[in-house]
Amino acid sequence: xxxxxxxxxxxxxxxxxxxxxxxxxxxxxxxxxxxxxxxxxxxxxxxxxxxxxxxxxxxxxxxxxxxxxxxxxxxxxxxxxxxxxxxxxxxxxxxxxxxxxxxxxxxxxxxxxxxxxxxxxxxxxxxxxxxxxxxxxxxxxxxxxxxxxxxxxxxxxxxxxxxxxxxxxxxxxxxxxxxxxxxxxxxxxxxxxxxxxxxxxxxxxxxxxxxxxxxxxxxxxxxxxxxxxxxxxxxxxxxxxxxxxxxxxxxxxxxxxxxxxxxxxxxxxxxxxxxxxxxxxxxxxxxxxxxxxxxxxxxxxxxxxxxxxxxxxxxxxxxxxx
Numbered sequence: 490x491x492x493x494x495x496x497x498x499x500x501x502x503x504x505x506x507x508x509x510x511x512x513x514x515x516x517x518x519x520x521x522x523x524x525x526x527x528x529x530x531x532x533x534x535x536x537x538x539x540x541x542x543x544x545x546x547x548x549x550x551x552x553x554x555x556x557x558x559x560x561x562x563x564x565x566x567x568x569x570x571x572x573x574x575x576x577x578x579x580x581x582x583x584x585x586x587x588x589x590x591x592x593x594x595x596x597x598x599x600x601x602x603x604x605x606x607x608x609x610x611x612x613x614x615x616x617x618x619x620x621x622x623x624x625x626x627x628x629x630x631x632x633x634x635x636x637x638x639x640x641x642x643x644x645x646x647x648x649x650x651x652x653x654x655x656x657x658x659x660x661x662x663x664x665x666x667x668x669x670x671x672x673x674x675x676x677x678x679x680x681x682x683x684x685x686x687x688x689x690x691x692x693x694x695x696x697x698x699x700x701x702x703x704x705x706x707x708x709x710x711x712x713x714x715x716x717x718x719x720x721x722x723x724x725x726x727x728x729x730x731x732x733x734x735x736x737x738x739x740x741x742x743x744x745x746x747x748x749x750x751x752x753x754x755x756x757x758x759x760x761x762x763x764x765x766x767x768x769x770x771x772x773x774x775x776x777x778x779x780x781x782x783x784x785x786x787x788x789x790x791x792x793x794x795x796x797x798x799x800x801x802x803x804x805x806x807x808x809x810x811x
Contacts, residue, residue: 511730513546513570515720518557518674520698521550524752525718528627529573532720532745539737544730546571552675557654561721565619570726576612576626577655577716584797585611588804589628590657591793592713592786595808598754601628601715607807611800612719622727624720624742627749630692630757631712634774635705637687643781652677652689655716657789661690664785674699681705693760702767709774710761711782720745 515533519526526548533546555563560572561579580587588608589595595604605626616623640646647666653659654673662669667688672680674695680686681704688705695701696708720742727735761771774782794801 510542511544511734513544513726514554515546515548515571515573516552516554516560516563516569517548517550517573518552518560518575519550521548523550523694523698524756525573525627525629525749526550528745528749528752529720531748532625532741535741535744536738539741540734544734544738552673557673557675564721564723565621567723567725569723571624571720571722573718573720575655575716576719577657580656583615583800584793585615585800585804587655587657587793588797588801589716590655590714591790592657592661593783594714594786594790596631596712596714598628598715598750601717602750604804604808605717607804611804614800616721617724620724621721622724624722624738625746625749626717626719627746628715628717628753630694630715630753630760631710632690632692632714632716633711634690634709635688635696635701636707636709637705638707640707640709640778641775642777643785646688649688650684650686652680652686652691654689654691658690660789660792661785664788677701693757693764696769697760697763697767702764702769706768707770707772708764709772709778711774711779713782713786 517526517529529548533548537545558578561574563569564572577587577590589604595601613623643665649667651662651667651669652672653662653669659669670686672686677699681701765771
């Protein structure tokens with residue numbers, strides 16, 4: 490073969506080999522040791538293995554690539570092909586994003602799974618309209634109240650400097666008379682250490698990851714709601730993959746969802762014990778506090794339904810079906 494003819498062929502083969510290998514950066518908001526991030530890493534490993542290295546996903550933990558509230562926009566605009574977001578952060582865009590942040594609508598793992606199934610068709614539609622695709626969701630453990638004072642009713646929460654990480658948690662602060670301060674997960678340890686906030690509502694997982702036990706000594710286990718993280722992909726980036734690679738991503742995502750939910754439930758009790766071992770009191774809420782918080786939840790649900798319209802009604806109706 491003529492060497493001058495062979496060289497372009499060789500170059501084309503090399504170029505083809507290089508172009509067949511795709512790397513995706515995946516921004517995430519939580520520490521590498523958080524169970525959500527561990528689930529992401531397992532997902533990335535599964536994809537790389539299933540595609541024989543054709544698609545490599547690099548997980549960037551702890552908001553190192555984009556801040557938590559920037560990740561959805563980054564995926565939507567194509568700055569990142571894939572990312573993990575906390576859905577309730579985007580309730581102001583569309584109320585359906587925030588349905589799993591409504592207190593006491595779904596406060597157990599079975600109820601949270603049922604709500605996720607009810608929400609998914611509308612969620613798929615919303616994301617598709619913004620050029621994105623939902624790969625999987627995983628719930629956080631149930632949410633409780635971190636505070637350094639005795640709380641036996643909502644009245645005891647007045648004046649607290651309350652960490653708000655979503656529209657719903659800001660609304661709770663408004664309804665109970667606390668002072669909301671917007672603080673993302675990666676910034677929480679410093680905010681607690683410097684007194685920017687002295688209370689918040691979240692899972693045992695967040696309390697452990699952020700070393701909240703160094704600043705706050707009580708956690709009221711209200712089991713108020715189970716918000717979900719969602720892994721979303723830019724539709725154009727997904728469409729650019731060949732069919733076998735797409736199939737591998739979807740199969741790995743389904744396995745990650747199953748694994749992530751199981752891990753969340755398993756680690757729920759582990760986090761409580763770990764917090765107790767660090768000196769935090771895990772407190773069963775008083776009946777009065779629970780009644781007050783459920784009233785807050787009822788007010789928020791009614792307000793949400795007014796804003797959410799037909800899509801919101803579809804979600805709630807599907808959720809309420811036996």
